[in-house]
Amino acid sequence: MGSIDVEARIIPTNKYLEFYKRSLEDGEKFWSEVASELVWFRTWDKVLEWDPPFAKWFVGGRLNASYNTVDRHVKGWRKNKAAIIWEGEPGDRRVLTYADLYREVNKFASVLLKLGVKTGDRVAIYMPMVPELPIAMLAAARIGATFTVVFSGFSSSALADRIRDSEAKVLITADGGYRRGRVIQLKEIADEALKNCPSIEHVVVYRRVGREIPMKEGRDHWWHELMKDAERYVEPVSLESTHPLYILYTSGTTGKPKGVVHSTGGYLVYVYATQRWVFDVRDDDVYWCTADIGWVTGHSYIVFGPLTNGVTSVMYEGAPDYPAPDRWWEIVERYGVTILYTTPTAIRALMKFGEEYPRRHDLSTLRLLGTVGEPINPAAWHWYYNVIGGGRCPIVDTWWQTETGGILISPAPNIGLVPLKPGSATFPLPGIEADVVDEQGKPAKLGEKGYLVIKRPWPGMLMTLYKDPERYKQVYWSRFPGIYYPGDYAMRDKDGYFWLLGRADEVLKVAGHRLGTIEIEDALISHPAVAEAAVAGRPDPVKGEAIIAFVTLKQGHKPSEELTKELREHVRRVIGPIATPEEIHFVSMLPKTRSGKIMRRVIKAVATGAEIGDVTTLEDEASVEEVKEAIKTLTRKQQ
Ligand code: ATP
Ligand code: MG
Numbered sequence: 001m002g003s004i005d006v007e008a009r010i011i012p013t014n015k016y017l018e019f020y021k022r023s024l025e026d027g028e029k030f031w032s033e034v035a036s037e038l039v040w041f042r043t044w045d046k047v048l049e050w051d052p053p054f055a056k057w058f059v060g061g062r063l064n065a066s067y068n069t070v071d072r073h074v075k076g077w078r079k080n081k082a083a084i085i086w087e088g089e090p091g092d093r094r095v096l097t098y099a100d101l102y103r104e105v106n107k108f109a110s111v112l113l114k115l116g117v118k119t120g121d122r123v124a125i126y127m128p129m130v131p132e133l134p135i136a137m138l139a140a141a142r143i144g145a146t147f148t149v150v151f152s153g154f155s156s157s158a159l160a161d162r163i164r165d166s167e168a169k170v171l172i173t174a175d176g177g178y179r180r181g182r183v184i185q186l187k188e189i190a191d192e193a194l195k196n197c198p199s200i201e202h203v204v205v206y207r208r209v210g211r212e213i214p215m216k217e218g219r220d221h222w223w224h225e226l227m228k229d230a231e232r233y234v235e236p237v238s239l240e241s242t243h244p245l246y247i248l249y250t251s252g253t254t255g256k257p258k259g260v261v262h263s264t265g266g267y268l269v270y271v272y273a274t275q276r277w278v279f280d281v282r283d284d285d286v287y288w289c290t291a292d293i294g295w296v297t298g299h300s301y302i303v304f305g306p307l308t309n310g311v312t313s314v315m316y317e318g319a320p321d322y323p324a325p326d327r328w329w330e331i332v333e334r335y336g337v338t339i340l341y342t343t344p345t346a347i348r349a350l351m352k353f354g355e356e357y358p359r360r361h362d363l364s365t366l367r368l369l370g371t372v373g374e375p376i377n378p379a380a381w382h383w384y385y386n387v388i389g390g391g392r393c394p395i396v397d398t399w400w401q402t403e404t405g406g407i408l409i410s411p412a413p414n415i416g417l418v419p420l421k422p423g424s425a426t427f428p429l430p431g432i433e434a435d436v437v438d439e440q441g442k443p444a445k446l447g448e449k450g451y452l453v454i455k456r457p458w459p460g461m462l463m464t465l466y467k468d469p470e471r472y473k474q475v476y477w478s479r480f481p482g483i484y485y486p487g488d489y490a491m492r493d494k495d496g497y498f499w500l501l502g503r504a505d506e507v508l509k510v511a512g513h514r515l516g517t518i519e520i521e522d523a524l525i526s527h528p529a530v531a532e533a534a535v536a537g538r539p540d541p542v543k544g545e546a547i548i549a550f551v552t553l554k555q556g557h558k559p560s561e562e563l564t565k566e567l568r569e570h571v572r573r574v575i576g577p578i579a580t581p582e583e584i585h586f587v588s589m590l591p592k593t594r595s596g597k598i599m600r601r602v603i604k605a606v607a608t609g610a611e612i613g614d615v616t617t618l619e620d621e622a623s624v625e626e627v628k629e630a631i632k633t634l635t636r637k638q639q
Pocket of ligand 1: 250251252253254255256257258296371372373374375376397398399400401402403425486487488500502503595597
């Protein structure tokens, strides 16, 4: 066997610049060339119909997402190539080839048809991380039903809200799923939700765990029973490019989740292209995105990106630290993972356990690392780079949102890797015209902070918010008319690199200066005692806003008055006196969404005594209590 080339291709930076420039010169021609790499049943008449703020991509074109992810590969040599290498939390394993996936998707599409699902109907999916989850998504796509996946960690009320909003006709769930050795009782939670969801006609239950669960006669059906009588082939429906592929509700970090609607053609073209540009996937890669499919990262970079590209992916059901903190590293070694894509939160959590866990495993197959979800603080970046990547693997810090469908700002090793700067997502991808602007919408100077904006439509962008086009206009297109406003605070440095500085509505105004939450948090995390940090502002009559910080400490460190002083001193040194936190609270955990992002608005609400608002996406309510308690204790001390 010949040797496998595992190094990411490092091509001089000007390659990227050239390619990028070309992509913007004739945007429509550029996207049209990319789109023609997919299989279309009918070619589009028009690349883009832009009726601001509504974009239609590849108008008149017809295609099917399941055809482009499975049929296409079984017609060629990838037929028996592994599509999904799956590992359950208890240690069970399965490998599904593209042919297996094709067979299952067809059969399940036939099941959906027999249950009365039609093109245009909605199907809700509430499943653990098992291969049947992507199978259900692709089967729905095959018959033109719009699916909505609800993360399996959500409560019954969060599930009910999403089913009601999307008016789904069928719910697909399971008898359970494993998480940290426990069984999540999905079916019981679903039953609770369904008490209040009149649109649901049928429930399909996949047997994952094999335990006794309540089944409602006439409404509930076992997946395996229905599959027995399924047809082996279902013709993929030829759908308009603008046919809604799915609805996905955002993480809810800043408020009530929004029902983001993605198209079939534009979305598929965009994730197909970005999967290749950013992750540089090749046929001998073993790619692993650790996200849950319940989030957009899983939709785009576990399901549609990898499968349109014919990639072999690892999929893992459970927790990263179960049964021990080296579970992920064991998986990397077992399957020889070459590309790993995860979140800064996960990196920080695994970092807390120390280097000994990754050191137990051979991670030498890795050639490319990625992050998403939040800015990565330089301390975590270096750990990821050195300890996990062995100083060999570039890190792609990918900035994007549920709304953008795919990655917009990131290094792109497949096009030409630019020199990396830890903590910067570097430059926009081809076709993406990004900028940082001031309050008035004028381009900010290099080195000046402002708001990130995207100045022209791109194929992966959301079509609208489900049943709420007004909110769509107001949230994304009213701040700066005619341009897309993601709601993130940012800066371009003297070399033009993009730095994401936190949410725009969480920016602090201290003594006439604007500070992104991330700037202060990074300064705190760069202290050796600190594991995680979250800051928020409290109105202050003198300064405008006083900075309140919450920190969790690394193993072996304890809260003390000295440490508080030291941390305040440390922030002064790193950023300057204006950034000095007024209060520092030590807590054992921070309030986070189930996708692992810090909910600063909750902290701010507690600190200012305001209403806490929607917390359906909060991971652990005890964290809020802890924050409240910490603030109370300090107030008592000061009195
Ligand atoms: P909601 O919109 O409901 O408040 P959310 O914004 O957390 O939820 P997502 O769409 O999952 O939901 O997250 C997108 C956001 O995550 C971005 O707007 C940005 O704030 C942050 N983000 C994602 N990737 C990065 C990154 N690489 N660097 C910095 N920030 C990132
Ligand atoms: Mg958002």
